Amino acid sequence: MPVDDIVSCEDLVKVFRSVTGETHALRGIGLELEPGALTVVAGPSGSGKSSLLTLLGARDRPSAGRLTVLGSDVAVASTRELRRLRRKRIGFVPQRSSGAIFPHLRACDQLGQVASWRGASHDHLDEALAAVGLSDRADHRPSALSGGEQQRLAVAIALVGTPSLIVADEPTAELDHANADRVMEALLAAAAAGSAVVISSHDDRVTHRADRLLRLRHGVVSSETAGRRATAAVIDSTGRLQLPPDVLDLFPSRRVVVETVGDEVRLRRPEEPT
Amino acid sequence: MSALEISGVSHGYGAGAGRVEVLHDLSLRVEPGELVALAGPSGSGKTTVCHLAAGFESPEHGSVTIDGRPTAGVADWAVVAVVPQQHGLLVGLSVEDNVCLPAYRAGVDPAEAFARLAEALDLTSFTRRGIAETSLGEQQRTAVARALVLGSRVAVLDEPTGHQDDDHVAQVVTALEDAARGGTAMLVSTHDERVWEVADRVIRLDEGRILA
Numbered sequence: 001m002p003v004d005d006i007v008s009c010e011d012l013v014k015v016f017r018s019v020t021g022e023t024h025a026l027r028g029i030g031l032e033l034e035p036g037a038l039t040v041v042a043g044p045s046g047s048g049k050s051s052l053l054t055l056l057g058a059r060d061r062p063s064a065g066r067l068t069v070l071g072s073d074v075a076v077a078s079t080r081e082l083r084r085l086r087r088k089r090i091g092f093v094p095q096r097s098s099g100a101i102f103p104h105l106r107a108c109d110q111l112g113q114v115a116s117w118r119g120a121s122h123d124h125l126d127e128a129l130a131a132v133g134l135s136d137r138a139d140h141r142p143s144a145l146s147g148g149e150q151q152r153l154a155v156a157i158a159l160v161g162t163p164s165l166i167v168a169d170e171p172t173a174e175l176d177h178a179n180a181d182r183v184m185e186a187l188l189a190a191a192a193a194g195s196a197v198v199i200s201s202h203d204d205r206v207t208h209r210a211d212r213l214l215r216l217r218h219g220v221v222s223s224e225t226a227g228r229r230a231t232a233a234v235i236d237s238t239g240r241l242q243l244p245p246d247v248l249d250l251f252p253s254r255r256v257v258v259e260t261v262g263d264e265v266r267l268r269r270p271e272e273p274t
Numbered sequence: 275m276s277a278l279e280i281s282g283v284s285h286g287y288g289a290g291a292g293r294v295e296v297l298h299d300l301s302l303r304v305e306p307g308e309l310v311a312l313a314g315p316s317g318s319g320k321t322t323v324c325h326l327a328a329g330f331e332s333p334e335h336g337s338v339t340i341d342g343r344p345t346a347g348v349a350d351w352a353v354v355a356v357v358p359q360q361h362g363l364l365v366g367l368s369v370e371d372n373v374c375l376p377a378y379r380a381g382v383d384p385a386e387a388f389a390r391l392a393e394a395l396d397l398t399s400f401t402r403r404g405i406a407e408t409s410l411g412e413q414q415r416t417a418v419a420r421a422l423v424l425g426s427r428v429a430v431l432d433e434p435t436g437h438q439d440d441d442h443v444a445q446v447v448t449a450l451e452d453a454a455r456g457g458t459a460m461l462v463s464t465h466d467e468r469v470w471e472v473a474d475r476v477i478r479l480d481e482g483r484i485l486a
Contacts, residue, residue, distance in 0.1 A: 151316075152316070
């Protein structure tokens with residue numbers, strides 16, 4: 001693993017077993033997350049986004065494959081080691097934001113508690129609340145906050161002290177436009193300050209601001225877009241290549257000429273019959 | 275008479291310094307067969323309106339009634355069905371049993387309604403799964419199906435599309451329209467413009483008041 005990778009995984013598999021059978025949530029994911037970039041994981045409902053983010057946040061262990069988070073091998077690390085990692089170095093916003101907030105603490109005290117765990121300064125906590133539009137809620141407990149306000153508080157908690165890794169599962173799902181924009185600005189600022197940020201989203205307002213966009217489908221990465229320039233895609237075991245929709249639109253007839261030029265393969269439209 | 279009538283309601287939470295006033299003299303009505311969207315920024319009081327309409331809470335001032343009866347005393351899914359923000363599904367039951375539970379309790383055969391809703395909301399591939407084995411988006415559609423299974427007099431849905439991708443948003447929106455067409459009075463709290471587009475009326479809240 002290159003030293004500057006925050007997260008690295010290979011052939012990552014997650015299977016959930018229950019009395020009704022097995023659910024293969026992830027079927028072999030490989031990716032690296034680097035500091036200073038915001039990665040968005042998109043994909044339809046049930047495609048494995050939350051399972052992947054839970055693993056990347058070191059909150060669950062893989063069924064198979066290799067996963068290294070901030071230098072710890074998540075499959076074999078002790079529970080104590082993973083807990084320390086999560087508390088000190090990973091900001092996590094779960095899909096249900098109520099899971100990340102302490103019900104009995106005022107908003108400002110929640111940030112103070114997390115800053116202490118992360119060894120971060122207590123000087124800028126007011127600004128952290130302001131960044132997600134909660135300045136006037138500092139003295140309120142979560143029970144007095146709406147669902148959207150709780151979600152923004154969970155984001156503010158995750159960002160305290162700019163941890164090395166920030167994982168947020170649909171952090172804008174319950175937010176109106178203005179607040180979704182605020183949350184995205186805060187996450188992008190954390191990436192600019194050096195955190196590796198990975199979030200899941202269905203929201204076009206969010207996905208178009210990513211440094212990198214991964215699309216999941218049935219537990220595998222179906223396409224990857226980096227910086228909206230080069231597009232990476234996956235070739236499956238039978239040799240089929242799935243193109244992202246915007247590239248697919250270049251081939252309205254669904255016919256393609258494949259040219260091999262040196263070590264490059266080019267796809268172009270066939271000549272139209274005259 | 276309106277199916278759902280909220281009249282002169284003021285409501286808040288907490289006491290002393292932590293007191294938050296959420297709604298200020300709010301009135302609205304939803305007629306049978308009408309789809310009303312409740313819009314407004316985070317913290318504007320949408321969920322509180324849903325809680326009151328669903329009868330989860332009684333208003334501190336004013337009244338909330340369904341066909342003239344206070345909703346807080348109703349507790350009958352055939353009268354008022356709900357999708358709470360946290361969905362409120364029973365984790366020990368399968369997707370199918372969650373959807374059908376209100377029908378079982380009412381002594382109604384849910385087979386036809388379940389088949390129709392499972393198809394309309396794309397639940398067919400996981401109806402036998404436990405709730406814990408489904409994604410949050412799948413849980414949200416399950417909760418929508420449960421709210422529509424009885425064709426209730428009133429349905430109150432709090433952000434029913436927040437966890438859906440585009441294709442599934444369209445399915446949920448169509449299901450909401452169909453339910454309204456079937457005569458249910460629908461109150462839907464949502465940020466989603468795709469719901470606003472099909473709504474008969476969009477009521478905008480700001481700091482607990484309806485914007486004119």
